[in-house]
Amino acid sequence: MPSLLTIIMYHYVRDVQGSRFPDIKGLTVEQFSAQIDYIKKYYTVVGGRELLDAIAPGGELPPRAALLTFDDGYIDHLLNVYPILDRNHLSACFFPVAKAVLEHHVLNVNKIHFVLASTTDKEKIISRIYHWLDEYRASYELPSNNDYWIRLAVAGRFDTPEIVFTKHLLQRELPTDLRDIITSLLFGEFVTSDETAFASELYMNNEQLVSLYRSGMYIGGHGYSHNWLNTLDRAEQERDIDAGLDFIKSVGDSPGGWIFSYPYGAYNDSLLSVLRDRGFNIGLTLHVGIARLDADQLLTLPRLNTNDLPKLADSSPNDWTRQVIGEGQAVLH
Ligand SMILES: [Zn+2]
Known part of the structure; x- marks a missing residue:
């Protein structure tokens, strides 16, 4: 069978x-x-x-x-x-994802994708990430930027080290609330300040799913x-x-x-x-x-x-x- x-x-x-x-x-x-x-x-x-x-x-x-x-x-x-x-x-x-449809929320995973896709200059993104890590280092007792880079920047099945670093850091590594904060800051800088409008264009709505x-x-x-x-x-x-x-x-x-x-x-x-x-x-x-x-x-x-x-x-x-x-x-x- x-x-x-x-x-x-x-x-x-x-x-x-x-x-x-x-x-x-x-x-x-x-x-x-x-x-x-x-x-x-x-x-x-x-x-x-x-x-x-x-x-x-x-x-x-x-x-x-x-x-x-x-x-x-x-x-x-x-x-x-x-x-x-x-x-x-x-x-x-x-x-x-219910929250994306019902609350017009752009998922963190998508914010990261669009930040990464907003420029071919990935160094620029890494440098802004480093900037925000520096800002929050003391209050969250974060390791150094170089520590993060050495540990997280490894090539993946389909991704370069820069992309794997950004995804790992922002999807998993940082404390949950800091993940949301830095991801949203980068999304605002590199993509848009109007998350609701972006979500409405990115995801299907309820009627479309029906x-x-x-x-x-x-x-x-x-x-x-x-x-x-x-x-x-x-x-x-x-x-x-x-x-x-x-x-x-x-x-x-x-x-x-x-x-x-x-x-x-x-x-x-x-x-x-x-x-x-x-x-x-x-x-x-x-x-x-x-x-x-x-x-x-x-x-x-x-x-x-x-x-x-x-x-x-x-x-x-x-x-x-x-x-x-x-x-x-x-x-x-
Ligand atoms: Zn998913």
Whole structure:
């Protein structure tokens, strides 16, 4: 019985060339469309409801199943992704963040992306970060800038040391409230002072999410505040999950359980138990790999990044694809 599921994660899908943020990291619409052609050639795309049916008693996945997942509820997903999915008769899963939609709040993770994309001169950003660290060093007893740099500036899977440094420092390393303060200062300096207007352009609103849902797309949970949920105590986790669940329930229904995408991929045992308790039975992490539904814990499934698959329609199958291609019948092409 087929049990492999290739879950692919997307964030921005937009044409950034010539825009105010040419450096934003994402797929162009053409790359996305080409990757969909590639995926259609080698995989069978299933939607969120089909996945939930497949894990129910008696259910199963088709051979070479793939699930397309879109985090954070960007307007890109409605304007650029949906038309391509619709044209190809595909369904996908979308994970909007309640606070971004309901409070027109720009998530820290996005503030950091747009700060980094606002200039090709990353040194300028690092020097402003150093400036603000100097300002707050005494009151927060922070280590030296050089200590931070040596520890955090390592090249990542897809990022340069400057970008990894900025992301690590502002997403995780600094004390929580200082993270918010410095991220907002940089966002104000490099991007805009009008966060509400920026949020309204960056994310889908409630009606747009409802229209996606009514067009056959799956809307799942990504939490209320896009926090590192593994750093919260159980009561705080419950508040975030419950408020996030109320929000996605206001958009659509999910008979057979709910799918959750962990902000930053972060979870712990307490969070898994809260999710199970609230009727979530699929959880998507940032572990890199192909999910095996008969062996993996369903609440901690691995995903591939879009960059793990080719972005040319006629690419030959890469390593990740070859791992599943033996499943089911041979591919003719
Ligand atoms: Zn996210």
